[in-house]
Amino acid sequence: MGMRTIKGPAIFLAQxxxxxxxxxxxxxxxxxxxxxxxxGVQIPSWDARLIDLAKAAxxxxxxxxxxxxxxxxxxxxxxxxxxxxxxxxAVNPAYDAAFDGFAAPExxxxxxxxxxxxxxxLLLAARASRNLGLSAHATFSGALAWPYVYPWPQRPSGLxxxxxxxxxxxxxxxxxxxxxxxxxxCYEIHPGEDLHDGVTFEMFxxxxxxxxxxxxxxxxxxxxxxxxxxxxxIDIYHERIRMFHVKDAEFNPTGRQGVYSGYxxxxxxxxxxxxxGDGQVDFGAVFSxxxxxxxxxxxxxxxxxxxxxxxxxxxxxxxxIDSHIIRTATRAFxxxxxxxxxxxxxxxLLGID
Numbered sequence: 001m002g003m004r005t006i007k008g009p010a011i012f013l014a015q016x017x018x019x020x021x022x023x024x025x026x027x028x029x030x031x032x033x034x035x036x037x038x039x040g041v042q043i044p045s046w047d048a049r050l051i052d053l054a055k056a057a058x059x060x061x062x063x064x065x066x067x068x069x070x071x072x073x074x075x076x077x078x079x080x081x082x083x084x085x086x087x088x089x090a091v092n093p094a095y096d097a098a099f100d101g102f103a104a105p106e107x108x109x110x111x112x113x114x115x116x117x118x119x120x121x122l123l124l125a126a127r128a129s130r131n132l133g134l135s136a137h138a139t140f141s142g143a144l145a146w147p148y149v150y151p152w153p154q155r156p157s158g159l160x161x162x163x164x165x166x167x168x169x170x171x172x173x174x175x176x177x178x179x180x181x182x183x184x185x186c187y188e189i190h191p192g193e194d195l196h197d198g199v200t201f202e203m204f205x206x207x208x209x210x211x212x213x214x215x216x217x218x219x220x221x222x223x224x225x226x227x228x229x230x231x232x233x234i235d236i237y238h239e240r241i242r243m244f245h246v247k248d249a250e251f252n253p254t255g256r257q258g259v260y261s262g263y264x265x266x267x268x269x270x271x272x273x274x275x276x277g278d279g280q281v282d283f284g285a286v287f288s289x290x291x292x293x294x295x296x297x298x299x300x301x302x303x304x305x306x307x308x309x310x311x312x313x314x315x316x317x318x319x320x321i322d323s324h325i326i327r328t329a330t331r332a333f334x335x336x337x338x339x340x341x342x343x344x345x346x347x348x349l350l351g352i353d
Contacts, residue, residue: 003328005291005328006326007039008325009319010040014042014047014083016314017044017047034075036318040077042081045081051066056080056131062131066132080137080138081137082125083138084102086142087142088117089119089122089141089142089174090142091114091142092143092145093111094147122139123177125137129178135184136215136243137186139185139186139188140193141167141171141187141195141204142170145194148160164200172208172211179213186243189217189222198237215241215242216240216242219245221248221304224250224281225272227259231282231285238295243300244297244300245301246283246301248278250271250272251270272306274307276313276317276321299321
């Protein structure tokens with residue numbers, strides 16, 4: 001794939017939506033985003049203040065209205081997200097109570113009904129994405145095996161294989177639905193999910209038969225906190241990276257704590273999320289690699305920081321992303337030295353008669 005220019009800046013609205021103006025409706029939050037310099041918005045599909053997912057799945061007219069509202073504000077929709085619903089496709093019983101709040105009230109306390117609801121939400125999201133003319137969708141894989149991530153006591157033989165077999169069984173029809181809609185399903189690779197690094201993504205990809213729609217949302221912050229090489233990751237998986245969250249992080253281990261951070265609140269952890277530019281991610285290198293491999297999706301700010309105010313983070317985010325987007329070359333940098341040779345001249349240079 002040839003080099004292309006990454007689109008942006010865009011902003012994920014999940015961390016900003018609230019009951020207070022201007023964050024409580026799509027027209028007003030879209031104008032707020034444009035006012036900060038964003039050209040795209042990524043919409044959390046679970047937030048009824050911003051979008052009616054069922055209506056978007058059923059009605060092209062409704063989706064055209066949504067796009068019109070955004071266009072009037074000077075932005076466009078980049079992708080929809082089902083992070084919360086995707087989480088509920090696979091929940092280990094240890095997390096039933098913790099994740100119940102992500103579900104519709106009528107299915108809480110009923111894991112089977114909750115999972116069926118979550119799958120239906122994903123199927124709606126596939127159709128809604130198609131009706132909005134989108135090519136990618138963000139989600140979480142959920143997790144059956146996560147409580148066993150650190151093997152003490154030793155994991156029973158076959159436990160992880162059984163978990164991933166079941167995870168693939170649950171997701172396969174959803175991936176097929178996204179294929180029917182012509183939309184890439186992009187799992188955010190994230191601790192707490194069974195797909196939390198490259199190895200686990202490959203385990204899942206193998207079990208869904210290398211499904212064309214099984215792809216990644218790349219967020220380097222989650223790799224910093226795991227001490228995973230986030231640049232090498234792009235070299236390995238660039239063909240599957242179809243979405244990009246611009247989120248920063250830092251990892252500062254001490255003699256008291258490391259990756260697990262001793263159950264401390266975010267501000268006291270060795271590993272913590274930061275506003276873009278305040279952490280350790282080399283975004284110059286990240287944007288360079290993604291551009292090198294032809295990534296032409298959106299660069300979307302996902303703002304999470306335990307120190308900086310969200311308004312400041314949003315205001316700084318758009319110019320930060322804009323300054324990192326590489327406008328790809330239309331001519332070779334060494335064209336000035338072109339000597340105008342032809343095939344005959346080249347053969348002569350090589351001593352070929």
